[in-house]
Amino acid sequence: QVQLVESGGGVVQPGRSLRLSCAASGFSFSSSAMHWVRQAPGKGLEWVAVISYDGSHKSSADSVRGRFTISRDNSLNTLYLQMNNLGPEDTAVYSCARDGRYCTNGACYFDIWGQGTMVTVSS
Amino acid sequence: EIVLTQSPATLSLSPGERATLSCRASQSVSDYLAWYQQKPGQAPRLLIYGASNRATGIPARFSGSGSGTDFTLTISSLEPEDYAVYYCQQRTNGYSFGQGTKLEIK
Numbered sequence: 001q002v003q004l005v006e007s008g009g010g011v012v013q014p015g016r017s018l019r020l021s022c023a024a025s026g027f028s029f030s031s032s033a034m035h036w037v038r039q040a041p042g043k044g045l046e047w048v049a050v051i052s053y054d055g056s057h058k059s060s061a062d063s064v065r066g067r068f069t070i071s072r073d074n075s076l077n078t079l080y081l082q083m084n085n086l087g088p089e090d091t092a093v094y095s096c097a098r099d100g101r102y103c104t105n106g107a108c109y110f111d112i113w114g115q116g117t118m119v120t121v122s123s
Numbered sequence: 124e125i126v127l128t129q130s131p132a133t134l135s136l137s138p139g140e141r142a143t144l145s146c147r148a149s150q151s152v153s154d155y156l157a158w159y160q161q162k163p164g165q166a167p168r169l170l171i172y173g174a175s176n177r178a179t180g181i182p183a184r185f186s187g188s189g190s191g192t193d194f195t196l197t198i199s200s201l202e203p204e205d206y207a208v209y210y211c212q213q214r215t216n217g218y219s220f221g222q223g224t225k226l227e228i229k
Contacts, residue, residue, distance in 0.1 A: 012145070017149040035218070040218070043222045044208075044210060044220060044221070045159075045161075045167065045210055045212075045220040045221045045223075046220065047212075047217075047218040047219060047220065050218065059217065061217075062124070095166060097136035100169075102169060102173075102176070102178050103172075103173075104154065104155075104172065104173030104176060105153075105154070107155050107173070107214050107215075109157040109169055109170050109172040109173075109212070109214070110157075110159070110167070110169060110212075111178065113167055113168075114166065114167070115165075115166055
């Protein structure tokens, strides 16, 4: 069964850190670029970060650059998001997504999504 | 940064009616655009990729068109399960989503 399951969310004070995990199963994780996307309560989708299939290339949104780090362990089929210096604006459901098999002109789209893990930044 | 603007914010239509959702980019994204459907409490689902290609299992009543800066998602005849929020997404220059269009029952 193709699946992405996030974990690691919770309530954290401003300025603290948190690490999220995304466990993949049912597909070739080590062949897939992966993303983190977040959704603040009642708001739309916001792309956070991407990592290439082998971890050699990474990119992140301006809103998190310098604070969040995406990484992966292909031996464990797991994606990570290290979040430092968290602020109230980071409160959201964080989901991982696969850069998948629907591609045109070399660009692929998000075809598998996890259900997400909630991060609340509050004192 | 490429900004995607979706309109309308909310669309109220009855089952059987035709829905037309718009997505406008602040600069050309060629055809590097996708549409996703999200229902409450669920993960987004890919509907259309490359502006006009349906993902596997997506009913033929969903169609996408456009290129450059103006894109449209059309649902030819609304079914009860189509009421949801729809997002467009570009991946020409980084990645970004539109703010969403909520399709509600009239």
